[in-house]
Amino acid sequence: MTVKAKHLHPLALIVFLAEEVKTWWLLLLLGAINGLWWVLLAAICLGLFLIVGRYATMTYTITTNEIVIKSGMFNKKQHHLTYPKIQTFQTKQWFFMKPLHLVSLKIETSAHVDNQADASLPVITVKEVRELERLKQNSHSKMNDNSESTPKTAVSQSAETQQAQYQIKWRDLNLYALTSFSVVPILAGVLAIYSNLDDVLPDHYINQIFSRFSQQTATVIVFDVVCLILLAIVAAYMLIIQRYYHFTIVHQGSQLTTRKGFFQTSRVTVRLNRIQSVVYVQSWLRRLLHLTTVQALVAANASDNEESGDVVIMPVVQTKDVRYQTRRFINWLPSKEVVPTSWRQANAHGRWALIRNRLLVAAIVVIPTCILWRPYGLLSLILLPVAWGLGAYVGKTNGLGVTENHILVAQVGRLFGKKRYYMPKTNIQSMRISQSVFMRHTGLVHLEIRLRSGNSELLVENRYLPKRDTQTIYNWYRQTDVAKESIQ
């Protein structure tokens, strides 16, 4: 079958332009402020030339076996992707693409040559994405035809049978936004810009601003600062609402699809068998309010940030409903929690070690502060009870246990928050017990569990556990029932 190579939709020109502006806006702004009009003009001409060139040289061909993407002006590239090897399709749709039924598509394969997304088509029609998904499904069922004797069920399962769906409620979304801490980075950003202002802006602007400020009284300045902080909080809140707007997760056949976003609707499809582990995350604030976030660690770059492989399955859910809600989407999660008798935790020695370590760290800060800043430095003594509390909390929270004979549950506390990992034995890549000389007489050990997440590893470490308990878990991990694994 011969299919003609196609160019992207002309709207791609605008998307490319937006990308360029997003990369260079700071330089453009500086140029405009400092009045370098000729340089700006030359830069814009060059930019436009590159954008048009990029558009003109980028073509794609969809055939029944593969998709071919050609790109590059000076450095010509031809990328061939065969359907069975494609892991995920990720689409993003800006609000202005909606009426035209266009999306931008990212294609991920399991090869990891570098950390970039494997291939992307910045603007193509929704119809073509559907077509690609259909071709991929077909290639799978063809493979099943050859290898297994039950192609029919496989196809019908992976087709349109929707098994479960969840859409975030407005109230939950609000709670999620209010209990997240993203105000802090925004404030930090504002402060960083503020402190670098005199490097960036020409002097007369600064002088103008300062002369305006100096005419005002202290109360007005305080008022301004409070306004700034409030603004940052509102901005952070809106940002999260925007990002998780209409968050929906759908369980369909062998895959999970999440959809979210207001200005930009992003859609990620993850195959269920790529999920390595499920994590319940609680920050201290959400722990107080009995709310939990559910994440899945995925062995592919399917997540929002490129580095790690965690995909949010449920932004926020009442802690008592977590198990029920999550099990609708991930059926291998245990129906019962670990029985208390086989839940392994730090003993008195271990708890003391955890407290002691935090006290030591606090002491390193507190002692010099107390000596150097005599009267007010003593205030830092308050860190000591906090450190004690942290240690005691972690000692109480950390724990390990095996449930249903093949799932390891590990709970790790950090800064009064906690993470609870559910790891099927088959997904644990390796396990390590380590013990330092000083831990020998108390019989304590650390346990390190390695998982795959994204394109790299994730280390779950449970510290200062009794050796005998840890050895039980270690032995459980080492005895492999091969028969069982080959079935899965």
Next chain:
Amino acid sequence: MGQQLPKRIKTVWRLQAGFNLLIDIGIVVGIIVCHYFFSWPTWLIWVASLLAMMAAIIQFTLIPYRYQFWCYQLSDHDVEITTGFFVRKTTAVPILRIQDVTLSAGPLLQFNHLQSVKIHTAAAVHEIGGVDHATATKLKNQIMNLAKEEDVYDS
């Protein structure tokens, strides 16, 4: 207890420690030169040479312990590697999780006819420090034979 590394690995470690010492001496010499030309303070020389001495002594004295506590064990379904004297680490890697095995040797290992065996899982790399060629090949074959089961990461 599992299999120990061959005795020759101690020579390799001694040579490595020797090279490290040479590098440290180079740094100290550099500081002395700086002292003469740019009048860097004298105490810097003392601190640097003391540190170099300490590092060398610690490295050399630890070699027998390092040898004593480094061992590996290959069973039907996993590889277990134990290392370390101050921090003793025992790692289990199930054969089914192993993606591939690399045999490699830098000049020091080559000189002593040894190879290091690196075991890659989907998450991390685990290393058996240095074994002779025959054992390395045997280990590789054994592991690869056992690991022939289907690959979870290939769809």
